Amino acid sequence: MAERNMTMREALNLALEQALARDERVFLLGEDIADASGGGILGVTNGLSTKYGEDRVIDTPISEAAITGAAIGAALDGRRPVAEIMMMDFIGIAMDQIVNHAAKMRYMTAGRTTSPITVRAAVVAGMGTGATHSQSLESWFMGVPGIKVVMPSSPADAKGLLTTAIFDDDPVLFLEPVKLLGARGMVPVEEHAIPFGQANTVRIGTDVTIVTYGWGVPMSQAAAAELEAEGISVEILDLRTLLPLDVPAMLEAVNRTRRAVVVTTSVRFGGPSAEIAATLTENLFDRLVAPVARVGAQFTPIPSAPVLEAAHFPDAERIADAVRRTVGVRAGVGG
């Protein structure tokens, strides 16, 4: 397939555009997403209303519950709505619609009705936007049977996974790491779909497996590069989707390396790394030579001041430290 170098923002835009072009059931709704309103606060929907009309790229009032509910209703009648919650921090307002309606609909009606919506939400971690504009709340949804949860780490994955999300027959929460919207990579130009539940080995290694996703991936790559110089060989598994969770891939990798570090930008305590670590340990108890380590954000609301925010979120250094402890190598003095 032909590829082009583009940003994740452009890749997401292209996925939306190709979905709109291919299937007239697809439409977008959300706040400020039409070109008349700037084409999306982060530019992801830029140009689409001009091309596909305001009946398919719909600006809404500030009404997250109704945005989500309207998506559900349209999906119930066979449409393929892509709803935007501008930032994941606002998803609390849509929580009832997502959890009690979208996620449970198929089950409660034994498959008579379904809710194939995509809810896109930006995750603005690490950009100084403060406690109510920076949260990674994906663990809330990992415990909600009926929903799927996706977070890409590269432009190509963003495009392929968003395409899958839109045409998936179940409700999908699609999280966009704002830190990476400007990151570039080669992306298939034609429509392409990446299946859910299929983790991606973004780095091969032998000493330890880092299990991560989203912004965790480039941070882990930086740590791995640093560790390579110290002779530690790190494998990195990008989960891509948290639900479904590619447990077979996780087990295969960790069974080999026998050591694992789980990295998330979400809080360490009570965050998604808990389930990932628990699943690994349950399955590989006898193989693991060290406890599964977890690197996540400190257990605080996200501070606005840059110096505090940097201390709150994980970084390559903290990941590298966790890896060093896990492989039993202590670098330099102290440790």
Add this chain to the structure above:
Amino acid sequence: MAERNMTMREALNLALEQALARDERVFLLGEDIADASGGGILGVTNGLSTKYGEDRVIDTPISEAAITGAAIGAALDGRRPVAEIMMMDFIGIAMDQIVNHAAKMRYMTAGRTTSPITVRAAVVAGMGTGATHSQSLESWFMGVPGIKVVMPSSPADAKGLLTTAIFDDDPVLFLEPVKLLGARGMVPVEEHAIPFGQANTVRIGTDVTIVTYGWGVPMSQAAAAELEAEGISVEILDLRTLLPLDVPAMLEAVNRTRRAVVVTTSVRFGGPSAEIAATLTENLFDRLVAPVARVGAQFTPIPSAPVLEAAHFPDAERIADAVRRTVGVRAGVGG
């Protein structure tokens, strides 16, 4: 202290009454909680408006966001509001207020403002009320820095913990297991407070520790009684609060028994047992002789039909099976 035999419902009512009597800053608000509206749909607030007036036991419209927000505002001015979300399933509607406002207020203002609210919510698991009236969603809150999460398993704990919740200087989510509202026990008659973050050993044992809370406690006790006959000695630790989490008590117990089973009525995957198991394993990796087992609800929306609902939720039998597997004893044929 003098004690009286009473139900958990009566114990909760007494805690509310004593708080209202002692401190004029305490007031209750919620749907149908005044006596003119039946004194609470489950009877917990029965009689209180008659005694303390409708200015302190306030019936509200069906507005979970505003109920919670109004509690936060009043708390911000030093009141001690106790807000009722009739069933935990409706808490999605209040999620933004709880997570973005109540939980973060103290931190975001460096302590200048606080939100010492109590949010009471009934958890109606296992009573045939279906997917949107039966959920145990406490894991959502375990990842929210700033809130405290409480769930009692006995009438005495219910009273002592609710008293602590009301007078605690932080926001508290107080969960009431409806299955146990009618369960009886001896309860101190005078006001008493049970500190948060202090787990309770409800059964002493040597072979394995069950870590649980709420309705999980009586289910685990039933399993333990059954297992005793098989010669398996089970310790049961009732966490009482998930945040703070009494990690020292967990580690002390599991360090002794070297085996642990975590029991929740919440989903097993993505539920609270993940963090509990991960924490145990991280700290006791070298002591554990078996992986920490987790017993929870199956990963489905909660079915309404009784036979399916029974298959969804854990029960004493499934707990006993997990214990048997963990201690390496297989009872009877198959296993």
Add this chain to the structure above:
Amino acid sequence: MAVTTPKRPVPAAEQQRRMYELMTLMKLTDDRLAKGIGSGEFLSVYWPHRGQEAVAAALGVVLRSTDQLVTTYRGLHDHIGKGVPVEAIIGELLGKETAPGMGKGGTSHLAYPEAGAMLSTGIVGAGLPIAVGLGLAVRQQGLDRVVAVSFGDGATNTGSFHEAMNMAAVLDVPVVFVCQNNLYGEKTPVERTMKVATVAERAAAYGMPGLRVDGNDPDAVFGSLAEAVERTRAGGGPVLVECVTFRFRGHSYGDSQSYMPRERLAAALERDPVPAYRRRLLDMGVCSESELLAVEATAADVVDQAVKKCTDAPEPSTERLLDHRYVDDHNMPA
């Protein structure tokens, strides 16, 4: 916001008869469920609609079969009006494998899309935004379908009501908002939860017309709903119709109604829409006594047959527990 206006559509005799048929079926279904639960024969939660039959019957007659309905836990009468078989309802209540949701949903989550009954919800107010989405789908597909969403007075205090009404108006979707104002939300009377005298006047905040009608009079409800539905179908945008009625058995089955002034309930029972409409049809000469008896006998028979069939039906197999969570379970947890 007048109670009736002269120009409103008037039901034809055939429509009146149909409304009576539906009301009878709704009433007898409710009676049977109440009896079954009261005696312990049926083990289920149930939110009785008894007393609100006129609204649902008129809605059922006004809507086309291709129109869609969204309703609540208290909407079994709405389902019957929309053409959902009583058997499907009772099967779901009893949690049987043969029921539309296989008992997984229960009646508060009943859907029967074959009859246009798209959604029921146990979350107060939550159906309204979803109805807006169904309306959006109508608009996008250029259909002449109308979506009706039924909800209570208490629901109009939820944020969902506000967001949905506003969005419906802004997006100009063909949704008729039908408020069954039974004067209570659970155990709290409506005057304790809103400072306005009517629900209908809330429509003005969205630039939407609001009608108010006697919800115990099927002909009057028919008039208002027919006006609203046809206006909406013709592209006139969403409308709110408030139907003032009453709930005879309290919030859910077993509610002692301790909070209810005796005289208020007694007065409401005297306005019972079912016998009142029966009298009217006789007085107007729309039906003879024997025709009405036949209608009642048929309805009784439908309910009896449905109960029998459902009682005999198997429970769902626990092997089906994990079914219907996802379109496919690849790498999904158990």
Add this chain to the structure above:
Amino acid sequence: MAVTTPKRPVPAAEQQRRMYELMTLMKLTDDRLAKGIGSGEFLSVYWPHRGQEAVAAALGVVLRSTDQLVTTYRGLHDHIGKGVPVEAIIGELLGKETAPGMGKGGTSHLAYPEAGAMLSTGIVGAGLPIAVGLGLAVRQQGLDRVVAVSFGDGATNTGSFHEAMNMAAVLDVPVVFVCQNNLYGEKTPVERTMKVATVAERAAAYGMPGLRVDGNDPDAVFGSLAEAVERTRAGGGPVLVECVTFRFRGHSYGDSQSYMPRERLAAALERDPVPAYRRRLLDMGVCSESELLAVEATAADVVDQAVKKCTDAPEPSTERLLDHRYVDDHNMPA
């Protein structure tokens, strides 16, 4: 809903002068922050209030120091009006240890209870229910305090607005709802998000009075707010006041305003409330040119001093990261 009525309170000369002082301080603060961010001197997100000074100045003068304020991310002018020191604001924006929230909150979460500034929120609409609770506390304590909550036009489409307005009316709390209708929510003009022409008329759905006023005219805003506040203080219940104004710099600093018709912005800039009020005070003889120059010099000095102090202040120590999560950290995770 008339734009002004003759009986409304009129500001005294001293109040007018005070309003001009406040407007000047608000304007210069905004100018300085915009300059600092534009040049890269300050690294922060900022939602400029420039253009909306008249509302916040009138609110500041109408409210007593014991009254309370709830506002938003765009509420730094409201804070200034309420008496929050500019230094506290800039310190919070720069994330300094000396700031009221130690930089933990940032300006969108600023609180300064010493001046009655109880809450700012970055979640649209979320402040309204919280203001209702502050009002409830007033009622329960028998105080004669009024709570003012400031929010935008876009916020009136949120479920929070509806639930809060209704609950305020039902609980009869002393809350004045102040909508700063700047005609845009982020990049979307108000006419795309509601079908009614005014926000004020939404009050009727709650049985609450709604006023509408020219939000660029400090004297007019003073009149409406003073009327509303005194009515509420006297036990008359909550009121909604819509102040129609404009946002000069777009949604947040750096917004290119590509969505904004040039003429619309140009026309709004011509109605800039700060120079317009200056002219009026001169014309009315309330202040002399030299008095006004002195006011402006003082304000400029306050802002300069504040910037200097804040620039020199230390960053918060990362050792304080875990502080202020809970009253005590016993058994809390890290």
